[in-house]
Amino acid sequence: MIGILQAKFKSFIRNPWTFVTFTGMSLIFALIFGGAGVDKAFIPVYSSDETIKDSYIGKQLVKQDAFQFSWMSEEQLLEKIEKGNAENGVILHEDDFEIIVGVDSFNTELVNEMISSVYQDKAERERIVELANQNNKDSDFILAKLDTALENPIFDVQTATFRGEGAFVYDNSLHRVFGFSLFFVIYTIAYNVLPILVEKKEGIWDRMILSPLKKWEMYIANLLYSFFMGYVQVLVIFLTFRYIIGVNFHGAFFETLLLLIPYVFAIVSLAILITALVKKVQQFNAVLPIVSVSMAMIGGAYWPIEIVESEALLALSKINPLTYGMEILTGSAVYGYSLPELLVPISILILMGVVLMGLGIHLMERRHI
Amino acid sequence: MIELVNLSKRFKQMYAVKNLNMFIEKGEIIGLLGPNGAGKSTAISMLSSLIEPTSGDVLYQNKSILKNPSAFRKIVGMVPQDIALYEDLTAEENLMFFGRIYQLSGKELSRKVDEVLEQIGLRDRKKDIVKKFSGGMKRRLNIGVAMLHDPELLIMDEPTVGIDPQSRSYILETVKRFNEERQMTVLYTSHYMEEVEFLCDRIYIMDKGNLIAAGTKDEIKQILSSENTISITVERLNDAFIEALEQHPMTNRVTIGEKEVTILVPRETKAFSEIIKLAESTKLDLVSVDNKTPTLEDVFLHLTGRALRD
Numbered sequence: 001m002i003g004i005l006q007a008k009f010k011s012f013i014r015n016p017w018t019f020v021t022f023t024g025m026s027l028i029f030a031l032i033f034g035g036a037g038v039d040k041a042f043i044p045v046y047s048s049d050e051t052i053k054d055s056y057i058g059k060q061l062v063k064q065d066a067f068q069f070s071w072m073s074e075e076q077l078l079e080k081i082e083k084g085n086a087e088n089g090v091i092l093h094e095d096d097f098e099i100i101v102g103v104d105s106f107n108t109e110l111v112n113e114m115i116s117s118v119y120q121d122k123a124e125r126e127r128i129v130e131l132a133n134q135n136n137k138d139s140d141f142i143l144a145k146l147d148t149a150l151e152n153p154i155f156d157v158q159t160a161t162f163r164g165e166g167a168f169v170y171d172n173s174l175h176r177v178f179g180f181s182l183f184f185v186i187y188t189i190a191y192n193v194l195p196i197l198v199e200k201k202e203g204i205w206d207r208m209i210l211s212p213l214k215k216w217e218m219y220i221a222n223l224l225y226s227f228f229m230g231y232v233q234v235l236v237i238f239l240t241f242r243y244i245i246g247v248n249f250h251g252a253f254f255e256t257l258l259l260l261i262p263y264v265f266a267i268v269s270l271a272i273l274i275t276a277l278v279k280k281v282q283q284f285n286a287v288l289p290i291v292s293v294s295m296a297m298i299g300g301a302y303w304p305i306e307i308v309e310s311e312a313l314l315a316l317s318k319i320n321p322l323t324y325g326m327e328i329l330t331g332s333a334v335y336g337y338s339l340p341e342l343l344v345p346i347s348i349l350i351l352m353g354v355v356l357m358g359l360g361i362h363l364m365e366r367r368h369i
Numbered sequence: 370m371i372e373l374v375n376l377s378k379r380f381k382q383m384y385a386v387k388n389l390n391m392f393i394e395k396g397e398i399i400g401l402l403g404p405n406g407a408g409k410s411t412a413i414s415m416l417s418s419l420i421e422p423t424s425g426d427v428l429y430q431n432k433s434i435l436k437n438p439s440a441f442r443k444i445v446g447m448v449p450q451d452i453a454l455y456e457d458l459t460a461e462e463n464l465m466f467f468g469r470i471y472q473l474s475g476k477e478l479s480r481k482v483d484e485v486l487e488q489i490g491l492r493d494r495k496k497d498i499v500k501k502f503s504g505g506m507k508r509r510l511n512i513g514v515a516m517l518h519d520p521e522l523l524i525m526d527e528p529t530v531g532i533d534p535q536s537r538s539y540i541l542e543t544v545k546r547f548n549e550e551r552q553m554t555v556l557y558t559s560h561y562m563e564e565v566e567f568l569c570d571r572i573y574i575m576d577k578g579n580l581i582a583a584g585t586k587d588e589i590k591q592i593l594s595s596e597n598t599i600s601i602t603v604e605r606l607n608d609a610f611i612e613a614l615e616q617h618p619m620t621n622r623v624t625i626g627e628k629e630v631t632i633l634v635p636r637e638t639k640a641f642s643e644i645i646k647l648a649e650s651t652k653l654d655l656v657s658v659d660n661k662t663p664t665l666e667d668v669f670l671h672l673t674g675r676a677l678r679d
């Protein structure tokens with residue numbers, strides 16, 4: 001068994017192009033469509049009061065990282081909204097603000113909440129300064145203390161996302177990274193399972209069957225190898241996005257790496273079933289894109305599954321491993337679900353893996369031998 | 370050593386092999402001859418326990434191998450019809466890999482690999498990747514892999530398909546050497562009758578799943594002993610001559626070429642004078658009339674009415 005793995009890895013080093021291609025494709029597609037880094041909603045800001053830009057409020061708007069505020073003139077702001085370049089615009093005054101709504105999306109409410117809280121903070125700070133002055137205390141000193149206290153709270157308050165409960169959160173760049181990784185890894189895995197078919201036809205398997213090697217060792221070696229290649233591919237993609245491009249996994253990076261395992265396992269099993277069902281490599285090449293693209297479309301790899309409304313497609317998505325793969329990854333990284341909350345999709349994937357693999361190996365044994 | 374008893378294999382409604390009876394003694398080179406689709410590969414897959422027969426049995430030392438093939442598998446070396454090698458590995462790495470799955474290791478493994486490389490004449494190319502090999506070199510390595518565990522019985526499925534004449538004669542010589550030096554028993558499958566004629570002591574001929582002839586070379590040619598093959602070359606063929614030949618009581622079979630007619634006649638007939646008479650009466654110019662010694666090709670033609678390779 002070790003021998004088979006060694007032979008496979010040696011062949012891989014000599015000929016890594018399938019792997020490199022699909023890894024590269026996932027990276028490129030996720031980059032193009034995710035527009036990683038610039039996915040923050042763009043909000044034009046205007047104020048007739050020049051000083052606001054450099055005041056506390058202006059600084060707080062730059063500091064937060066949910067939206068990208070951009071200062072401009074009132075005409076420019078209105079033009080951006082009219083042309084649909086921005087969903088909302090903001091006009092700031094000394095003590096209150098207006099939101100110009102172009103498209104009423106869930107972002108509008110979030111912008112409103114965010115800016116309100118900045119104004120509230122500002123009002124509070126002003127009151128502190130006022131009180132300090134009345135009592136002849138050093139107001140700057142108190143404010144500095146307040147800031148340090150806010151940054152190092154005594155109570156460790158867990159905040160998942162400021163966007164609040166129940167909101168439909170759509171983290172575009174993370175979604176694309178997950179979607180394209182789970183999609184392209186189907187190819188890498190499938191093309192690593194395919195050699196079983198070729199080796200059977202050419203007689204390499206016959207040679208192994210006649211040798212003291214056991215049948216199960218042959219299957220395990222092939223499946224382990226495919227699993228490993230698939231896993232490494234996603235690992236490379238995630239690492240690239242996390243550490244080179246700097247996509248925020250919301251602190252769940254290592255969890256997502258672990259939670260990938262059931263999905264990769266299910267896809268290895270699916271690949272062996274497809275391999276068992278086709279007779280020729282050409283058939284395999286024809287079937288694979290159909291299966292993988294439809295899985296990606298109804299599984300929410302290209303767009304969030306939440307926007308799919310057709311009953312039939314939703315029903316189909318329930319037997320699609322990719323749906324559960326996305327559910328687990330976004331569940332953990334975007335919604336911050338804990339392991340028990342993800343137990344259902346994880347179990348479904350493992351079950352699918354076991355059933356598909358059993359079926360695949362059974363068919364393979366019956367058909368070709 | 371090995372006996373096939375009424376062995377049959379059916380795929381859906383079609384018999385790929387039907388009631389095949391065959392035996393192989395130790396130290397023999399046995400030829401299994403037949404055109405494409407005759408059922409040769411299916412027969413040897415059953416013989417080597419790779420596929421299960423629909424009916425019949427395979428005996429090794431008088432015991433069936435169907436239930437418990439492991440003892441038998443140890444003594445079998447199989448050369449598949451296709452190139453069953455890892456194309457991205459070198460010749461040496463391939464041999465190492467297949468040696469390891471036969472549980473060879475360390476010094477013993479490298480000694481064996483060197484020995485095989487020497488035998489198949491690839492020692493200078495052992496570090497080259499198989500993908501870059503010529504057809505002949507791949508075929509040689511394909512055979513070499515089957516030799517690693519010193520099999521007593523070497524089963525070769527059309528090992529010379531699609532290669533140049535030098536490589537082919539190299540392979541034939543190698544097989545003959547294995548047989549002579551190590552008393553290795555060989556089952557050699559081919560659709561080239563001259564290979565089988567060169568190598569084999571005994572020959573089985575299959576067509577469309579059926580065994581149509583079996584025996585030593587001479588025995589098989591005896592099938593034709595009651596007949597002579599006569600080849601007639603002419604300036605220009607005419608229909609009257611062909612018709613006259615076909616009508617003539619001495620002729621058993623007429624095969625027509627462009628400027629040549631081959632006929633089978635009973636051995637005792639005075640064919641030459643009859644042919645000359647027929648030519649005169651149909652105004653045909655003869656170039657030559659030859660009596661041919663029969664080949665296996667002729668036997669096949671006689672038995673099936675078709676050429677071996679078509």
Ligand SMILES: Nc1ncnc2c1ncn2[C@@H]1O[C@H](COP(=O)(O)OP(=O)(O)O)[C@@H](O)[C@H]1O
Binds near residue numbers: 385
């Ligand atoms: N796995 C299979 N399923 C269906 N038909 C098969 C299978 N293997 C071989 N055959 C058929 O059996 C016949 C004999 O094939 P084969 O043994 O490969 O012949 P040969 O080796 O003499 O060329 C052919 O007609 C072939 O199409």
Ligand SMILES: [Mg+2]
Binds near residue numbers: 410527
């Ligand atoms: Mg064949």
